[in-house]
Amino acid sequence: MSKLSAARLKVKNDSLVDEFNASIHFDKRLYRHDIRGSIAHAEMLASCGILTAEEAEAIKDGLLAVLGEIESGGFVFRTEDEDIHMAVEKRMTEIVGSVGGKLHTARSRNDQVAVDVRMYLREETEVIAGYMAELVKTLTDKAEKHLGVLMPGYTHLQTAQPVLVSHWLMAYVQMFRRDYGRMTDCAERMNFSPLGSGALAGTTFPVNRDMTAEKLGFTAPTENSMDSVSDRDFALEFLSAAAICQMHLSRFSEELIIFSTSEFAFIDLSDDFCTGSSIMPQKKNPDMPELIRGKTGRMYGNLVSLLTTMKGLPLAYNKDMQEDKEPLFDSVDTIKASLRIFIPMIEKMGINAEKMTKAAKLGFSTATDLADYLVRKGMPFREAHHIVGSAVAFALDKRVDISELTIDELKSFSEKIDDDIYSYITPEASVSSRKAKGGTAGESVKAQIESARKFLDEVL
Structure with a gap:
């Protein structure tokens, strides 16, 4: 059978054109949705009297026979069929006749591909959002398990203030959680059916x-036929949400590494x-976090690619x-693979509580607490701030922590410093004092965990 769309052309396409024009080798993953x-x-055409019930x-x-052939591996995808839509229709017509x-x-095909991609992406966003929720659960479980463990918090990758690991x-x-929200919001906005918009102007x-919107699980049909077939903002929104995640x-x-x-x-x-390592037998390389970090560039590239297109x-x-499809499919595959790796990797990750707690006591991490004490x-x-900076410089010269200075040494910087200062400038005291909502004190972190549990109860 000749190409279904080639009747207007007097000269057969060059084979190079066929190869360059074809999308069948990557858009074939849309076969179920198509x-x-x-x-x-x-079914809609039959209900409207455009087809007879027997024809439909x-x-x-x-179509179901074609589906069976594809899923059994018996279907041959050919370059000359151009895309999944033509391939399915051509084979279906060979089976049932004219x-x-x-x-x-x-x-x-304009509204056909638009509906296919929306159905595909709607399905994938549900899976991806599910992985995001599972990662939230894994992290929340890990945080609850290690609730009392201290670690240094950093800014500029320099020791800043002690915090709880949790x-x-x-x-x-x-x-x-925000990534989950972006992904589900994206799915909600894409859930409108362009089918029936025709090439751009609608149909006579x-x-x-x-009816078709309802049958396919969409909220409603799209409202403008030109917009329906000519925009891919729903795909761009997905690519953006996926790139942010x-x-x-x-x-x-990076922190795990x-x-x-x-x-x-x-x-x-x-x-x-x-x-x-292939040469150093002692090495244990964090290749999974490194690959995830590395794959982030291609996620950004996929977004910029479609924006530029x-x-x-x-x-229209x-x-x-x-x-649109290759960057979209690649981002779907990449974010799914990354999340699937991350969930068990975090679940099995060990926390070295002793080393973290020891590190939390280094680097003058409670200097801000001394300043707050004076305030x-x-x-x-x-x-x-100036006084504490001077005290830190003095402690550096002595090669001790600020909490190891004697009371007389501390008083030399300000007479406002009393013997009770030591109950404020230990890492434990620093952490427990930060009780404001969102802070690192144990009760505040417990509230964060409780909030995460409520979220998980709603989405899992």
């Missing part, structure tokens, strides 16, 4: 777009999520938009 959309379209049933049987040609009444983990819980046939995974990965070094030794990644396109459909004694913060 067949499901075609079945709904045929024959087409449906043919009645198969009636399926394409009142639709175009507080550090719950910071990522907040990020992944008395179709029932509400991958960025969070990458930042977390640093914290697993022998110099830090704060955490221990399980052997089954690491690799060895769409930036100058006039309405243009062949450039065929370039509570009536000193302006800027003056207190």
Whole structure:
């Protein structure tokens, strides 16, 4: 059979054109969605009197036969069929005869591909959001298990203030909760059916777009036929949400890589999520976090790729938009793989409580607590900041922590300092004093964990 769309052309396409033009080798993953959309379209055409019930049933049987061939591995995907839509329709028509040609009444490949991609992406966002929720659960469980453990908090990767390990983990819980929200919001906005919009102007046939939208699980039909076939903002929104989540995974990965070094030794990644060295037998390399960090670049690239593809396109459909699928499919695969790795990797990750607690006492991490102490004694913060800076410089010269200075040494910087100062400038006291909502005190972190549990009860 010749190409279904080639009747206008007097000269057969060059084979190079066929190869360059074809999308069948990557858009074939849309086959289930394409067949499901075609079945709904045929049933709608019959309900509107455009097809007879017998014709629609024959087409449906043919489509299901094609589905069976694809899923059994018996279907041959050919470059000359151009895309999944033509491949399915061509094979279905070979099975049922000329009645198969009636399926394409009142639709175009433009609205067909738009509905296929929306159904595909709607399905994938549900899976991805589920992985995000599982990661939130894993992190929350880990935070609850290690609630009393201290660690140094950093700014500029320099020791800043002591925090609870649980507080550090719950910071990522907040990020992944927002990622979950972005992903589910994206799914809600994409859930409108473009099927029945035709090439761009709608159709002259008395179709029932509400019927196909309902059959395919959409909230409603799209409202403008030109917009329906010519935009991919729903895909861009997904790519953005996925890239932001991958960025969070990458930042977390960077910390896991640093914290697993022998110099830090704060955490221990399980052997089954690491690799060895081909030359250095002692090595245990954090290859999974490194790969996740590395794959973040391609996620950004996929987003920028489609933004660039769409930036100058006039309405309505243009062949450039065929370039939406490869970056979209790659981002779907990458974010799913990254989340699937991260969940068990965090679950099995060991926490070196002794090393973390010891590190929390280094680097003058309670200097801010000394400044706050002086402020509570009536000193302006800027003056207190200067005094504490001088005290830190003095302690550095003595090679001791600020909490190891004698009371007389501390008083030499301010007479407002009394013997009770030592109950404020230990890491434990520093952490427990930060009780304001969102702080690192144990009761505050417990509230964060409780909030995460409520979220998980709603989404899992």
